[in-house]
Amino acid sequence: QVQLVESGGGVVQPGRSLRLSCAASGFTFSAYTMHWVRQAPGKGLEWVSVISYHGSNKYSADSVKGRFTISRDNSKNTLYLQMNSLRAEDTAVYYCARDLGGYCGGDGCYPRGMDVWGQGTTVTVSS
């Protein structure tokens, strides 16, 4: 069945780095735009980053721009989120999600929404 499984979360000190992974199965991963979305404890959903199906086009929220990098390896059916210079406010559950089929290219990114979600992985930034 269609599935996304995140991993790589944990407790990390402020200023350190962490890489999250999202393993996809049950669908043609290389055909879909993919997202990372996070949710701080007791708070709402916050969109983090999106990557085109081929990996050449990426966009991120201002809150993580310059610190987080989204990437993918279509040969491994895996999405990544490299998180550097972590801050306490990055503490959250991080979800990967598949886009419904929006277009994302060099001239812009037009997502349509997220139809498949992983179960989430928890990142805690604390000294």
Add this chain to the structure above:
Amino acid sequence: QSALTQPASVSGSPGQSITISCTGTSSDVGGYNYVSWYQQHPGKAPKLMIYDVSNRPSGVSNRFSGSKSGNTASLTISGLQAEDEADYYCSSYTSSSPWVFGGGTKLTVL
């Protein structure tokens, strides 16, 4: 990248209908038909309920419907059931971001 505006909470009795609003601008909700709604139960991942303003994914009850007027989108749940109690989030394409979520609405079934 301001979040879309939703009421913090709504409530209704079983069998009733409720509507959750989601207000944005002409740069997001009002300018494009890429509005979607998500249901999230405590400790669970979000679930897509409505996409492209008013379309339901396969498997989602027809008690859920979506609409849009100007810069405001709405999610209506008819025939309210206890299992509908959850948090609901709207989201939209935005020309500046390219994606934004609403702040979320807690639905209580009385």
